[in-house]
Amino acid sequence: MQKQYKKVVLAYSGGLDTSVIIPWLKEHYGCEVIAVAANVGQGDFELEGLEEKAIKTGASKCYIEDLTKEFVEDFIVPTLKAGAVYEGKYLLGTSFARPIIAKRLVEIAKKEGADAIVHGCTGKGNDQVRFELTIKAFAPTMDIIAPWRFWELDSREKEIAYAEEHNIPLKINRETNYSKDKNLWHLSHEGLDLEDPANEPLYDQILEMGVTPEKAPDVPTYVTIGFDKGTPVSVDGVKMTPVEILTKLNELGGANGVGIVDMVENRLVGMKSRGVYETPGGSILYFAHQSLEEICLDKETQHYKMQMAIKFSELVYNGLWYTPLREAMSAFVDSTQQTVTGEVKLKLYKGNIMNAGMTSPYSLYSEEIATFGEDNVYDQADSAGFINLFGLPLKVKALLDEKKIK
Template structure:
């Protein structure tokens, strides 16, 4: 092992990081400073300091990052319309860059020799953490125990925890791999590893109810935006963070935002996960609906194309790159007119359009109406003649060639 005197650990208190503290002390004999980031995971932070110190950490930082996470990571991604593989709203992906950046800051302040994370060698998070570390501390040693130790499975980790008297909040039967923040909750592992198994949603959901258990009456919600940023729910002005909290409650109560996905990981394998994103699902839909009346066709088409690239950058851990910054500049320009109100109907997992208004609307009822209007329908004849000219010319010349052969 490389000589390390002081290591800073990205600490969640979950299975992986719970055993990493004693493992580091056994194998490196170094001081371990634990860092936990509050990105809205709620009660998961309770008792962490006592647990970290008891298992060998010299201190624990708990960083309040919720508002920064929302304003600088979630909202830009939402404004971009970024969705990975048509379903994943990137809840874990964009949480990693902010956490890793803050850990680098603490590691430098503490004079640490290394940064440690608990990501497996199979997952995407190892890339997300380490690319961020490389962006802000390229000289820093990175320790990833999953790529070093002899433990082969989560069962092995539980054995290690039991042998070292490390308290865990899970057992072998509920040993899903989870990640929670204000935006979402993910579930992987156990029975979900077989894509042929229907998930037992009633037993795993934490942010809401199943669509079957949702109310039999629909719920209506309005969301107001100012230049693409959500600023109010049901007419009540609030911060973007509170908007997400409010929509999480409404969406969860109506069975909204449950995704069962098999996705392509960056490292090459497919993985299956169940995601809960109740508020995010509502917010994405509302924002998309508002853009349909405030953005012109060509801008919207290009923005939609770039949204996939933006999603790939976020998913692949490339947040701190010139390209992501350039895409943000483009997106921010498109959002100058994305101001208005969207009303949605929530019913048993569904999110349906129920009205949209904007002072910058490009929709003209007087032009689009089936009733009497100032639109001159004769104008379309010349348009069709020009638009269809290549088709007409080809058909005419093909006919002439056929006649010549005869």
């Protein structure tokens, strides 16, 4: 017998999945549905009319929570400082947006006395894991309903047909039915022609945050980003909040065709998935931050941090944000960032990001030591002894090999 619920809280975006879930829940459970939409910087277009739409399709109320500041400062910035990039390409735009949304869902579910939390993630995707692990972290006994695992609407085409039958307004149709996720950090595109890796993306049709490199200006754009202990604090000398900085860099990066990634990634659930990501401002920040670390971190710390960044990216991708390991890694990262302060000047040109100079009061770079000219601080004769000791294991093995040959 199907378990019944009196009141549920739904993670609501107004997209295809969550639009049809409200009437579907009422049909199958007869329960009160409270919609919760999270503003993580996706823009007014996606949030416009959301509350009215939720109520019209059957929700008893709709929360629209502005989480943008917390999202940028508590999720994006720590991941940026860690230098975490999943599989060398993906800047984790959807991944670190899910935990903050799920945490707020739990808070509202407890406030409203809900029996369960509902999400519209598919059984093939990563988001189901990210949502549910966070829910378990903050409400371990809360029931979770995931209709995609068992309902009859087992394709996006069937969902659209259901929406049409129930007069549910959609901002997509069968021809523009890409699966998208947008926030202040990025915009992702999946589905349709992108499901075949042999197809070149229809960039002119799908890009929303910027233009292709071919359509970018024929003259470069210069921008200077200031950091304080690894956190971005200014653009072109003007102090800004992280939200303002990201908004500004999205504009500059998008206009110059920066941050477009086409990749086939390994999903947590085992399959490979092809997606196109737009991350203009984020790509600029990653490039600038890594460049500043090159002069501010010592070799051993820099190299170890690079190794750790791979694991950090996997934790974020896999929905393990609220875990002791991620928190411990962030503590290590914060320790390394104490001297990552300074300014990085970049040149943006037709999809490219190039260094145009950087300075830091904590720079470990010494022109006097590194120079090819005459200097009085480095005795080049010292290198002979260093090489003899560094190469001693090779020499010992070579001598042993010679004895074996004889």
